[in-house]
Amino acid sequence: MDRLPPLNPLRAFEAAGRLQSIRRAAEELSVTPGAVSRHVQSLEMFLGVRLFRRHAREIVLTAEGEQYLAKVSEHLDGIREATRALTGRRGKDILRIRAYTTFAMKWLIPRLSSFHAGNQTTEVRLTTSNETVDFDRENLDGAIRLGDGRWPGVELDRLMPNxxxxxxxxxxxxxxxxxxxxxxxxxxxxxxxxxxxxxxxxxxxxxxxxxxxxxxxxxxxxxxxxxxxxxxxxxxxxxxxxxxxxxxxxxxxxxxxxxxxRGAFTYYLIYPRRSSRNPAFRRFREWLLDEVERIEQPAALRSES
Structure with missing residues (x-):
């Protein structure tokens, strides 16, 4: 097969695969969930390959879908960057992060200016909550959580000591x-x-x-x-x-x-696998881990009573 697949179905598939949700893909693309589903089905018919396994309330990429999404995402990102370089215009990348209130106020927000300085086209939408994170039902790219490192079905990075x-x-x-x-x-x-x-x-x-x-x-x-x-x-x-x-x-x-x-019971950045395909999230993760590396706790911080 030499001809290219239709672009709109390809965009719908990339969004649905990256977000692991027809509904969230529809919100991102400003279309109806039904339109996203039809686009994905038409792409599957064009390719002759099943890209998703469909369940009652979720979709899961097949092995073929995973491989195809990785390549499609890489090339769509390249098209976006080439377009921005040619036109001189950059749209805003939206990054949705969840943290605890104290962590956000005392550690993350005071440092975010350094992230913005190097990522001026990325808008960080920071929310706070103590509730359990559900990446399948919430539109989040990542969350900073306190725990023992055992969160099923997510990727994680250990942050600072507790x-x-x-x-x-x-x-x-x-x-x-x-x-x-x-x-x-x-x-x-x-x-x-x-x-x-x-x-x-x-x-x-x-x-x-x-x-x-x-x-x-x-x-x-x-x-x-x-x-x-x-x-x-x-x-x-x-x-x-x-x-x-x-x-x-x-x-x-x-x-x-x-x-x-507290050893392993400490702060972690947790995120669904789909976030690794998001260039803005990859930059945020790299910046966050660099900031953690800079933490210094000199003994001189203890004051004599």
Whole structure:
């Protein structure tokens, strides 16, 4: 077969295969789901090859479909780049990323300007949620999640260590004479309800008894617990990597040197396989991993009480 396949069915197939969804492909192409289905069926008839296995609520690429999509995506990307180079116009690439509120506010957003500087045609649509991510039903390219690395059916990259440390203002640390884990007796422990067991993990690892790990004030998120800590209300248990800027600026201190590394239970970038075919996502992933590599945690961040 020497003649080229029709372009519209090819675009519909590429979008449906990349997004693994007829509905999301229709939204991207501004057509109806029925139109996408008809285009894909006409391409299959043209090729004489079945590209998708169709189930009640989803479509799955066949082995032939996977191979064809990889080649088609490569050449469509080349056509887009050639067109942009010729016309001098670049449309916006939309990148949809999900993260936790505290991770987004304390780590990701302060660094995003460096991504935008090198990717001015990519628009990052960042949302926050603690809910489980479902790539089959949500239009997301990737998500930053906390877990043990066992998410079935997705690709993943381990990000920074999940190092738990107690943090407070310098004045609070001095006032309570905080130097050793036992000195926490009589302080007000601050908790995030979505990470309600962190003080228990830390106190147990530090070998401290006689302190109720669930006592103190509780907040709906780590962001609220952080604000209460800044106001001098108490001492929070926190993931050190998210608060390095506060430690460097002296807004917070780690008055007790003991830290607990949760090992494999940490932050990961997770994403469906289809995202690997998206050049904008590949650039974002590469940038994110580079930023993680730059994290430095010098011992000098500990302040004397």
């Amino acid at each position: 190092e738990l440390v107690p943090l407070c203002t310098p004045e609070y640390g001095r006032r309570h004479g905080l130097q050793n884990p036992e000195d926490l007796q009589g302080t007000l422990l601050l908790h995030s309800l979505v990470r309600s067991d962190d003080w228990q993990y830390w106190l147990k690892a530090a070998g401290v008894s006689g302190i109720d790990p669930y006592s103190g004030d509780k907040y709906a998120s780590s962001t609220l617990a952080y604000q209460a800590t800044l106001e001098g209300h108490g001492i929070m248990i926190a993931q050190k990597a998210l608060f390095l800027d506060d430690l460097r600026a002296g807004r917070l201190v780690q008055p007790i040197p003991f830290s607990l590394d």
